[in-house]
Amino acid sequence: MTTPIAVITRLEGSDERQWMEALAAVLPEERLVLFRDMTEAQRQQAEVAVVANPDPADVAALPNLAWIHSLWAGVERLVAELGPSLPIVRLVDPEMSRVMAEAVLAWTLYLHRDMPAYARQQQARVWRPLPYRRPRSLTVGLLGLGALGTAAAGRLMDAGYTVRGWSRSPKELAGAETLSGDAGRAATLAASDVVICLLPLTAATRGLINKDRLALMKPMSSLINFGRGPLVVTSDLIAALDAGHLSYAVLDVFDQEPLPPDSPLWAHPGITVLPHVSAPTDRQTAAAIVAANIRAWRASGRIHAAVDRTRGY
Numbered sequence: 398m399t400t401p402i403a404v405i406t407r408l409e410g411s412d413e414r415q416w417m418e419a420l421a422a423v424l425p426e427e428r429l430v431l432f433r434d435m436t437e438a439q440r441q442q443a444e445v446a447v448v449a450n451p452d453p454a455d456v457a458a459l460p461n462l463a464w465i466h467s468l469w470a471g472v473e474r475l476v477a478e479l480g481p482s483l484p485i486v487r488l489v490d491p492e493m494s495r496v497m498a499e500a501v502l503a504w505t506l507y508l509h510r511d512m513p514a515y516a517r518q519q520q521a522r523v524w525r526p527l528p529y530r531r532p533r534s535l536t537v538g539l540l541g542l543g544a545l546g547t548a549a550a551g552r553l554m555d556a557g558y559t560v561r562g563w564s565r566s567p568k569e570l571a572g573a574e575t576l577s578g579d580a581g582r583a584a585t586l587a588a589s590d591v592v593i594c595l596l597p598l599t600a601a602t603r604g605l606i607n608k609d610r611l612a613l614m615k616p617m618s619s620l621i622n623f624g625r626g627p628l629v630v631t632s633d634l635i636a637a638l639d640a641g642h643l644s645y646a647v648l649d650v651f652d653q654e655p656l657p658p659d660s661p662l663w664a665h666p667g668i669t670v671l672p673h674v675s676a677p678t679d680r681q682t683a684a685a686i687v688a689a690n691i692r693a694w695r696a697s698g699r700i701h702a703a704v705d706r707t708r709g710y
C-alpha cells in the first residue's frame with residue numbers, strides 16, 4: 398500500500414473541497430487526505446504534500462516528507478517559511494502561461510490603443526482622435542522570460558509588437574531581443590514603451606522597480622505588474638506617474654492583498670487596479686500536472702524540477 402498524500406491548505410471550505418475533488422479525479426490510485434483529517438500514523442507516513450497557502454507548522458508536522466507540490470506558480474512564501482532542505486515543486490502549467498499571455502496582450506492593447514486617454518476624454522466630453530501607432534512601432538519590454546514571460550513574448554510578437562526580454566541568465570527567443578545583467582535591464586527599461594513585470598519575488602527582485610529604475614524608463618511609457626506587488630516600490634511608482642514621467646500603470650498584484658480600501662492606488666487617475674486575476678490557476682489542468690508529477694515520482698523516485706532555494710525561484 399502506498400503512503401498517503403497530505404493536502405495542506407488554508408483555502409476557504411468550498412475552494413478546498415473543489416481542489417480535493419479535482420485531485421481525487423486525476424489521482425484515483427492515491428489516498429489524498431486533508432492534513433487536519435490525518436491520523437498520527439498517516440502524518441508519520443506521508444512523503445508528499447500538495448499545498449496551497451499552508452500553515453508552515455502543518456508542513457513541519459509531517460516528519461517524513463520527501464517533497465511538496467505547490468498549487469501556485471509563485472512560491473516566495475514557501476521559500477521563506479519552509480526549511481531549506483525540503484524540495485518545493487511549483488506549478489508550471491501551459492494553460493496558466495496561455496492565460497497570462499492573453500492578459501499581457503489585452504492590457505498591452507489597452508495601452509497601445511490609448512484607452513486610458515479616451516476614457517479621460519469621454520469624461521470631459523472631448524471628441525479628439527489620437528494618432529494611430531502600428532504595433533511594430535511599440536517596444537514591449539518583458540522583465541522575466543520564464544514560463545509566463547516566454548509565452549507572453551510569443552503572443553506579443555504574434556500581435557506585431559517589437560519585443561525585448563530581460564532575464565537573469567542569457568536566453569534566446571526567436572524574433573525578440575533578449576538581454577540579461579544590469580546593463581541589459583537598463584537597456585530594456587530605456588527602450589520600452591510598455592514594461593511588463595513577470596519576475597518571481599526573491600531577495601534579488603524585491604523593490605527592483607524603484608525610483609532609480611523608474612527614472613531609466615522611457616518618458617511617457619507604461620508599466621504592467623503581473624508578477625508580485627513588492628517587485629515595485631509603490632510610492633516611487635506614484636511619484637513617477639505624478640511627475641508625468643510615466644503615463645500609466647496596470648497593477649494586478651500588491652504589497653497587501655486584498656488592496657486596503659485606504660490605498661492611494663485605488664483612486665489614482667494613472668492606475669488600473671486588478672484583483673490578482675491576470676492568470677488564475679485552472680483547477681483541472683493544474684490537478685492533472687500535479688498528478689503527472691506525483692506519478693512520475695512514484696514510478697522513478699525522481700522529484701520533478703524543484704525550486705532552487707538559493708536563487709529563491
Ligand SMILES: NC(=O)c1ccc[n+]([C@@H]2O[C@H](COP(=O)([O-])OP(=O)(O)OC[C@H]3O[C@@H](n4cnc5c(N)ncnc54)[C@H](OP(=O)(O)O)[C@@H]3O)[C@@H](O)[C@H]2O)c1
Nearest residue numbers: 470471541542543544545564565566596597601623675676
Ligand atoms: N498575477 C498572477 O495572476 C500570477 C500568476 C502566476 C504567476 N505569477 C507570478 O509570475 C512569476 C513568474 O512566473 P514564471 O512561471 O514565469 O516563473 P519562472 O518560470 O521561474 O521565470 C522567472 C523569470 O524571471 C527571471 N528572473 C528571476 N530572478 C531574476 C533576477 N534577479 N534578475 C533577472 N531575471 C530574473 C528568470 O530568469 P532565468 O530565465 O535566467 O531563470 C526567469 O526568466 C511567479 O513567480 C509569480 O510570482 C503571477
